[in-house]
Amino acid sequence: MTNLLEVRQATKRFGTFTALEDVSIQVPKGSIFGLLGPNGAGKTTLIRIINQITLPDEGSVYLDNELLNPKHIKDIGYLPEERGLYKSMKVGEQALYLAQLKGLSKTEAKERLKFWFDKFEITHWWNKKIQELSKGMAQKVQFIVTILHRPKLLIFDEPFSGFDPINANVIKDEILQLRDEGATVIFSTHRMESVEELCDHIALINKSKKILEGEVSEIKRTYKSNTFEVGLLTDDHDKIYNNLKEKFTVTPADFKVIDDQLKMKITLDNNASSNDLLRYLSERGQVMRFNEVIPGVNEIFIKTITENE
Amino acid sequence: MSNLKLIIKREFIARVRNRTFIVMTFLSPLIFVGMISLIAWLTTLNNDEIHKVAFFDETGLFTFDFKDSDEIDYIDYSRLPLNDAKDSVVIKQLDGLLYIPKKNTNKELATSIQFYADESPNISILNKIEKIIGNKLTNQNFTEKGLDLSMIEKAKAKVNIQIENFSGEKTSKMSSYVKMVFGGAAGYFLMMFIIIYGNMVMRSVIEEKSNRIIEIIISSVKPIQLMMGKILGTSFAGILQFLVWVILGGVLLTIATSVFGIDPQPVGMDESLALQEGNHEEIQLLLQDILKLPLGTLIFSFFIYFIGGYFLYSSIYAAIGAAVDSETDSQQFMLPIILPLMLGIYVGFFSVIENPHGTVSTVFSMIPLTSPIVMLMRIPFGVPWWEVLISIFLLIGSIIFIIWLAGKIYRVGILMYGKKPSYKELFKWIKY
Numbered sequence: 001m002t003n004l005l006e007v008r009q010a011t012k013r014f015g016t017f018t019a020l021e022d023v024s025i026q027v028p029k030g031s032i033f034g035l036l037g038p039n040g041a042g043k044t045t046l047i048r049i050i051n052q053i054t055l056p057d058e059g060s061v062y063l064d065n066e067l068l069n070p071k072h073i074k075d076i077g078y079l080p081e082e083r084g085l086y087k088s089m090k091v092g093e094q095a096l097y098l099a100q101l102k103g104l105s106k107t108e109a110k111e112r113l114k115f116w117f118d119k120f121e122i123t124h125w126w127n128k129k130i131q132e133l134s135k136g137m138a139q140k141v142q143f144i145v146t147i148l149h150r151p152k153l154l155i156f157d158e159p160f161s162g163f164d165p166i167n168a169n170v171i172k173d174e175i176l177q178l179r180d181e182g183a184t185v186i187f188s189t190h191r192m193e194s195v196e197e198l199c200d201h202i203a204l205i206n207k208s209k210k211i212l213e214g215e216v217s218e219i220k221r222t223y224k225s226n227t228f229e230v231g232l233l234t235d236d237h238d239k240i241y242n243n244l245k246e247k248f249t250v251t252p253a254d255f256k257v258i259d260d261q262l263k264m265k266i267t268l269d270n271n272a273s274s275n276d277l278l279r280y281l282s283e284r285g286q287v288m289r290f291n292e293v294i295p296g297v298n299e300i301f302i303k304t305i306t307e308n309e
Numbered sequence: 310m311s312n313l314k315l316i317i318k319r320e321f322i323a324r325v326r327n328r329t330f331i332v333m334t335f336l337s338p339l340i341f342v343g344m345i346s347l348i349a350w351l352t353t354l355n356n357d358e359i360h361k362v363a364f365f366d367e368t369g370l371f372t373f374d375f376k377d378s379d380e381i382d383y384i385d386y387s388r389l390p391l392n393d394a395k396d397s398v399v400i401k402q403l404d405g406l407l408y409i410p411k412k413n414t415n416k417e418l419a420t421s422i423q424f425y426a427d428e429s430p431n432i433s434i435l436n437k438i439e440k441i442i443g444n445k446l447t448n449q450n451f452t453e454k455g456l457d458l459s460m461i462e463k464a465k466a467k468v469n470i471q472i473e474n475f476s477g478e479k480t481s482k483m484s485s486y487v488k489m490v491f492g493g494a495a496g497y498f499l500m501m502f503i504i505i506y507g508n509m510v511m512r513s514v515i516e517e518k519s520n521r522i523i524e525i526i527i528s529s530v531k532p533i534q535l536m537m538g539k540i541l542g543t544s545f546a547g548i549l550q551f552l553v554w555v556i557l558g559g560v561l562l563t564i565a566t567s568v569f570g571i572d573p574q575p576v577g578m579d580e581s582l583a584l585q586e587g588n589h590e591e592i593q594l595l596l597q598d599i600l601k602l603p604l605g606t607l608i609f610s611f612f613i614y615f616i617g618g619y620f621l622y623s624s625i626y627a628a629i630g631a632a633v634d635s636e637t638d639s640q641q642f643m644l645p646i647i648l649p650l651m652l653g654i655y656v657g658f659f660s661v662i663e664n665p666h667g668t669v670s671t672v673f674s675m676i677p678l679t680s681p682i683v684m685l686m687r688i689p690f691g692v693p694w695w696e697v698l699i700s701i702f703l704l705i706g707s708i709i710f711i712i713w714l715a716g717k718i719y720r721v722g723i724l725m726y727g728k729k730p731s732y733k734e735l736f737k738w739i740k741y
Binding site: 015048051052053070073076078079080082083084085086087088089097098100101102142145 | 312315316319323326327516517520521522524525526527528529530531724726737740
C-alpha cells in the first residue's frame with residue numbers, strides 16, 4: 001500500500017519551547033489514520049504543518065510523493081478543532097465563499113452545495129445567518145465546507161464534538177463513505193471509542209515526540225499478553241482457582257453473568273497453547289466464556305504514555 | 310477569481326452590509342449638516358437681537374450721531390437727571406447707560422466716558438460706540454485746527470500691496486490661507502481615515518479570531534493574503550462611505566442653505582472675506598491661486614501618501630487585532646498608532662503653517678510614520694521634488710518593512726488564544 005502522506009522528521013520550535021521533535025508519520029492511501037495524544041502533545045502543530053499553516057523548522061512533508069507546496073491546499077480538507085463561521089454572514093454565501101477559497105468555481109460550488117444541503121436536509125438554512133443556527137447546525141455546515149472540494153486528504157480534529165449521537169452517526173457514516181470513495185482521512189480525537197471504531201492506523205504523540213505508530217491490528221498484536229478471560233461453571237470455585245494459580249498467572253476478572261461462574265483472567269506463557277488451557281478447563285467444569293483479551297486503544301494509549309513518562 | 314479578490318470582495322460586502330456602517334453612512338452627513346445649521350441659526354438669532362442703549366450726554370455734542378442701526382437702538386436720556394436715567398435703564402432692562410460728561414478738552418473727554426451696565430457689555434457694541442465717539446472727536450479736532458474735512462478725506466491714501474512671484478504671476482493675499490486650507494484638510498482627512506478604517510480592520514481581525522473561523526480560512530489562504538485582503542476591502546468600503554458623506558453632505562448643505570436661508574459660513578470667515586467683497590480682481594486672483602497650486606503634484610502626492618499612510622497604519626492595526634482576543638485588550642497597543650498621528654497633526658498645524666520649510670517641518674515630513682500627514686500639509690507651499698522623492702522612498706521602504714513585520718505578528722497572533730501578549734512576546738513572535 002502506498003502512502004498518501006509522509007511527514008519526515010518534522011521539528012517545530014516556538015522560541016525555547018519544542019512543539020514537535022523529529023516526528024515522522026506515514027499515512028497509507030485510503031486509510032483512516034488516528035492521530036492520538038494527550039492535550040498539548042503537539043498534534044495540532046503537526047496538523048498545521050500538514051495544512052501549511054506553519055512551516056516546520058526541520059524536516060519535510062510529502063503528499064502523493066511530492067514535496068508539500070501551495071497547490072496542495074486544494075487537495076486537503078481541514079476541519080480544525082477551533083472552528084467557527086462568520087456570525088453575521090448568511091449560510092449559503094459563507095459556504096460559497098469558503099468553497100471558492102479552495103479553488104472551486106462559483107457555479108460548481110453552488111451545484112455541490114445544493115447536493116449536500118439536500119442530502120443533509122438543510123436547504124432551508126441557505127439564507128439564514130449563522131448566529132440563528134445552533135452549534136450542531138453550524139458544525140454540519142462546516143463539515144460540508146470541509147469536504148466539498150473533494151480533497152484527497154481529509155483532516156478532522158475532534159469532528160464529533162458538538163454533535164448529538166444521531167448527527168454524530170450521520171457524520172461518521174459520511175466519513176466512512178468518503179474513505180470508500182478513495183479519500184484518506186486523518187482523524188485526531190480523544191474519544192477512543194470512535195478511534196476503535198473507525199481507525200485502521202494510528203500514531204501516538206506525547207510530549208512532542210511520536211511514541212507509537214502502525215496498523216491498529218498490528219499494534220494490538222504486540223500489546224496483547226496472551227491473556228484469556230474465562231467463565232467457568234463449576235461447583236468448587238476455590239479448589240479450581242488455586243489449582244490454576246499453580247500453573248498459570250491468574251487474576252480475578254469482572255464481567256456480567258447470570259449464573260454462578262468462576263470469573264478470571266488467565267495469562268499463558270509464550271509457548272503455551274490456548275487449546276491446552278481450554279482442554280484443562282473443560283475437564284473441570286462447563287466453559288461458559290473463553291475469549292482472548294485484546295487490549296483496547298484506550299489501554300494502549302494509557303499504557304504507552306505512562307511507560308514513557 | 311483569485312483568493313485575494315475573493316477576500317477583498319467579502320470584506321467589502323461584510324463592512325458595507327453592517328448595520329452600524331449603514332446607519333453611520335447616512336446619519337453622519339445629516340448630523341453634520343444639522344450641527345452646522347444649528348450653529349448658523351443660533352448665530353443669526355444672536356445677530357437679530359437689537360440692543361438698547363441709553364445715553365446721557367452732558368456735552369450735547371453727540372445728539373445726532375447716535376443713529377439707530379440694525380444692532381443698536383439709542384435712547385436719549387440727556388434731559389433726565391443722571392440718577393433717574395440710571396434707574397430707568399435698570400427698570401426698562403436696557404443694555405446699559407452711556408455717560409458722556411462735560412470736560413474742558415476733547416482729550417480729557419476721550420478718557421472719561423463711562424458705560425454703566427449690570428452685565429459686562431457686548432464687545433462689538435462697545436467697539437461701535439467707541440468708533441462713533443472717536444470719529445466725532447477726531448473730526449472736531451481737525452476742524453478746530455482749521456483743517457478742511459473734505460480735503461483730509463481726499464488726501465487719504467488707500468494702500469493695497471499686490472503680491473507677485475518672480476516670474477511675474479500675481480497672487481492674492483489669500484494664497485497662504487488657501488494653501489493652509491488645502492494642506493490642512495488633506496492631512497486631517499488622512500488622519501481621520503486612518504483612525505476610522507484602521508480600527509475597522511482591527512475589529513474585523515478580532516472578529517475572525519473570536520469567531521474561530523480563522524483557522525479554516527488560513528488553511529486555504531496565506532495569512533498575509535488575508536491581511537492584505539482585509540485592509541483593501543475595508544479601505545474600499547471606507548472610500549465609498551466618504552464619497553457618500555461628501556455627496557450627501559453637499560446636497561444636504563445646499564438644501565439647508567436654500568430652504569432655511571442660513572449662511573453656513575462661519576462668522577469669522579465672513580469678515581475676512583468681506584474685505585474682498587466687491588473686489589472682483591481679488592476673487593479672480595483667489596481662483597487663480599487655487600488653480601495655480603501644484604494641483605497635479607498635489608493630487609498625485611495625495612494619492613501616494615494617502616495609500617501609503619493608510620497601508621502603514623492599518624497593517625499595524627491588523628497586527629494588533631491579531632495579537633489580542635478582544636477590543637478592550639487592544640488599548641495597550643494603541644500608543645504606537647495614536648502618538649505619531651497626533652504628532653503629525655500637531656507638527657502640521659503649528660510648525661508647517663508657521664514655517665513650511667523649517668527644520669521641524671522638513672524632518673517630520675521625512676519620518677515615515679508622520680510623513681504622510683506632514684508632507685501633505687507642506688506640499689501646497691511648494692516642496693522641492695527631491696524632498697518629496699526621498700520622503701516617498703522612505704515611506705515605501707517602511708511600508709514593506711512594517712507589512713512584513715505586521716504579517717509575522719499577524720500569522721502567529723491569529724492562532725494564539727487566551728493570554729494577553731506583552732510587547733516582549735510580540736517581538737518573540739516575529740522570530741518564530
